[in-house]
Amino acid sequence: MSSDASGHGARQPSTWLSVLVPAHNAEPYLEECLGSIVSNVRQLPEDAASAIEILALDDASTDGSRRIIEEFRSRFPETISIIEQARSDGVSAARNSLIAQAQGDYIWFIDADDVMAPGAMVGLFDAVSRGGPDYIMCDYATFSNEPAAGSERVRKPTFKGPSNVLFEDRSAALSGLFEMGALHPWSKIHRRSLYANTLTFPLGRIYEDVLVMPLLAARAQSFFHVPQTWVLHRKHPGSLIGSKSVKIAEDKCFALVTLAAQLEKEGDHLSRGSRSAFHYFMGRHLRVVFKQLVRSDDPERAKETYRTCSMILNSAPVSIEGRVRTSLIRRGRLGKLAGLILWRRRAQKRFTSHGRFEPPKH
Template sequence: MTMPDTGLQPQTQPQPQTQPWLSVLIPVYNVEPYLTACVKSVVEQSVDDAAGVELLLLDDRSTDGSAQLMQDLAERWPGRLRLLQHDANAGLSAARNTLIDHARGDYLWFLDSDDKLLPGAIDGLRRIVQRHAVDVVLCDFRVWRKKERLKHVLRGERHRATFDGASGGPQPGGDALAAGLMMTGQLHAWSKISRRALWAGGLRFPVGRYFEDMATMPLLARRAQTFYYAPRAWVAYRQREGSILASTDVRKASHQSAALADFAADCGAQPASAPLRFALAHQSARNLTGALRSLQRMAGDAPLAVRQAAADRFRADFDRQSPLTLAALRRQYLRRGWWLRALRLGRWYAWRPR
């Protein structure tokens, strides 16, 4: 696989000479109905800062009209888009990694091609980085549904928090940042704008795996020396059928179960603070129950022996990744008054496919 810098980009289009302060990175694969809204949400917010905000799109060999639409959008907004293309489909992680390699901005903002930035997002980010120059900026998001119902509003989908801790900044990063993210479970890449320098030294998304954000964002957080939490919804996260995790199978469940293996090893090599140890154990427990729930939904779709072996593997993953034993974590839950959570964890750990 090669990753040409021109890709779908017209050869005659000049490259900007000014160093951008921000690179918005959009991997594209079979999103023709959504891509225009995504790109428009970025371009229209950066009209007055075209040189400062670069927009990179990479086609991961779409089989619909997404690649042609990318070219059409580049013609609609001349000089605003840099277009790349893989020689063969390589998946979301590989697409993001290629975009990192080609980005020139000081800060990187990953944006999924079926989502969009909400008004004021880029201006809000610009003010923060100009004033504080932190390593990472966190934002909140809203869930974007084709048809919003009252139940969605009542459960807070118009504003979802991504960090458990104080807002504002600058704040010390590292363990405190990683713990605050894990406590919410909101480990997606698109709500964390990071300095490109944090990705130096080989930090990349794991190719060929699901739950790639969960595997990568805690490692990034621990590298950051400072961060700023802006508790405002800057991203509209689209809920749609056909997304990568809309369906489940044993492979996806296995990737969820083992997603924190590298981060657990990192915490073993560089001892973690007590809050991070609890947060890692808590997220490991969520991964265990999530993976086992997936197995439960697969009854009849996968052989019993396969599901039983997977369940045993998921419990072993929890035991390896959690800094706290099952009993110790349940005691911590009880001390916090999380009685139902402690009960559920015990029941799921003991669950066996039938």
């Protein structure tokens, strides 16, 4: 990795926000993305706008992504800086590199194929000015490769709980996040200090946000949810989440079990309701994992992944599956419980020699 310092020389000494844009072969979308961020910065008062940095990381792109970043940097040299990685090691490595270079009090990740909605930065500055929360959540909308200024889109909430008010109940924050299940990094703006040089995105993993975003919330002292669309999230076949690779199943298992172990360490610091919300969230994802494996068109790789997922689940320090089942029963989600058992049974029948279903451990 190398950092192009030419954009850093004019950086303000007290940067309040770092907008971090990892870009790997994002040429079709990158100009629209960076343009939307710059337009938002221009809507701020001069003193607030001058204390923002935009860090764009060229993650070993082989298309025109670097050219687009260079063009924006030449137009806005006091705001935009370039980080370059000679080899792409995945989105987690890119995010870690950006965090290491960031100087802002707050961090906001924007994916290179997404768009920052008009007025989002003004809304964020207002939220920060109202008490300086550690962890800010916004809502979003999706679109599919049409121009960002297209038709009306439905706002998708990311949090179930109090809105437009500063609150300090960590259990309520985690519970509200898990209830909605929207843990993507671009709908969360948080203090850079929460990483504390001890928390990083897991290298080589997809669904890295499922692990890191709740752990950041577990470190925060204050929270703020804004029920407004600040990000327009692009859906397209080339995205990682759009992929049906069985690797997604393994990485999701890894994230869920690792998160379960970390939350278990919180012990009495988290309410019973927040733990139940997590186990409900986990049950929904485990059902998808087993369904994904059963329906894979690569049975040999799916079998290997099933064995890995089983080992990951069995390595958990607590009885995860028993708690998942209890949470689903207490919530009256018997249909979801039946779905989880059904797809787990089908996976075991397909990928094990004996074909017997072993019920979740308690």
